[in-house]
Amino acid sequence: MRDHRELMDHWGQGGEGATSAWRRTARAFAAAVESGRLDLPLPGAGATRERWAALADLAGEDLSLARLCEGHADAVAILAELGGPRPEPGSRWGVWAANPPGPSVTASRDADSWLLDGTKQYCSGARICTSVLVTAAADDGARLFAVDTELLEPDVSSWPATGMAGSDTLDVGFARVPAVPVGPPGGYTDRAGFSHGGVGVAAVWYGGARGVARTLLSAAAKRDIGPHALAHLGAVDLGLRTVRAALDLSADEIDADPGDLRHEGPLRALRVRALTEAVAADVLTRTGRALGAGPLGHDEAHSRAVADLTVYLRQHHAERDLARLGELVAEAGDTW
Numbered sequence: 001m002r003d004h005r006e007l008m009d010h011w012g013q014g015g016e017g018a019t020s021a022w023r024r025t026a027r028a029f030a031a032a033v034e035s036g037r038l039d040l041p042l043p044g045a046g047a048t049r050e051r052w053a054a055l056a057d058l059a060g061e062d063l064s065l066a067r068l069c070e071g072h073a074d075a076v077a078i079l080a081e082l083g084g085p086r087p088e089p090g091s092r093w094g095v096w097a098a099n100p101p102g103p104s105v106t107a108s109r110d111a112d113s114w115l116l117d118g119t120k121q122y123c124s125g126a127r128i129c130t131s132v133l134v135t136a137a138a139d140d141g142a143r144l145f146a147v148d149t150e151l152l153e154p155d156v157s158s159w160p161a162t163g164m165a166g167s168d169t170l171d172v173g174f175a176r177v178p179a180v181p182v183g184p185p186g187g188y189t190d191r192a193g194f195s196h197g198g199v200g201v202a203a204v205w206y207g208g209a210r211g212v213a214r215t216l217l218s219a220a221a222k223r224d225i226g227p228h229a230l231a232h233l234g235a236v237d238l239g240l241r242t243v244r245a246a247l248d249l250s251a252d253e254i255d256a257d258p259g260d261l262r263h264e265g266p267l268r269a270l271r272v273r274a275l276t277e278a279v280a281a282d283v284l285t286r287t288g289r290a291l292g293a294g295p296l297g298h299d300e301a302h303s304r305a306v307a308d309l310t311v312y313l314r315q316h317h318a319e320r321d322l323a324r325l326g327e328l329v330a331e332a333g334d335t336w
Helices: 016-035 048-061 063-082 193-222 226-256 265-291 294-298 300-315 319-332
Strands: 093-096 105-110 113-123 131-138 141-148 153-155 170-181
Touching (some): 016 063, 063 193, 105 170, 265 319
Antiparallel strands (some): 113 170
16 A cells, blocks of 8 residues: 555656645645544444534645545445445545546456446546545446555546646546445445435535635734625625534434434435535635635635635536425425
8 A cells, every 4th residue: 555655756747736736635635544533423423513523624724635535534434334345544545436427437247356447537536545435337237346546547637627636636547447346236325324425525615615714704803804895704604604503403413313214314415515505605706705806816725725615616516406405395395
């Protein structure tokens, strides 16, 4: 298994800025894993509020780092729920489950083993993770597999964007790569933890929005920013507190019904994610309108946080997710 020092010499291609960004994140991610900072309570284990808070705090520091940490924590939870292999100490895990139009990964049997072929898109930590959970299409349905990353082929030219550059999110090629099945066909999406994990992503969005908003709060503490900017700050405060209350409520509900016996998980996740996305987008707009171009042009950390959050929020599927939410609300009847 490669340690974080070896990562600095591995896959050195790419522009200087992009290389610097992902290497910086690689060091921070390895340190977070090795320090035990990512040994988070499992969703539904009675301390889900603590899990959400830890993810939000990481996002407030660095969204690219939080993206990898959330993936690692999610992978650990999935392995526990589906009875997969126990992560080795110091290993850095990710979950590569995006399935957009275009190239995909297929799984085939070879005697008593499984092999993966194809290209998986949006693989965060492509050169940083030591092991990953990957979704692939098999003859018996969609499956989840555990894969060691040493035999994979990241396309270092596949993420030229500035936003989330540090997350090392690349297209990755699979060429008859050995894989270990985790759970039954359809097990990845059919489990209760799938919805729980979706709320975990919202906790990261919330932390990212909170980090952007702190620039506005800091400005208001230092000088007179005027009534219009203060109005934006008031609206930002209301939005962020509403999201935090929704995250806390979701954590309590998950702890009360970890197996989702009430079948409320999908509706809960869609609601929290939609609310968080809307508030985070509003935070971006209001902070920009309140402070103008100054922080974007002169504060590197703030401008990077804005770019990262803008990209990360698009993990939400916008009107498609809202339409699905509407369908579930219509089926449930009066839930208000």
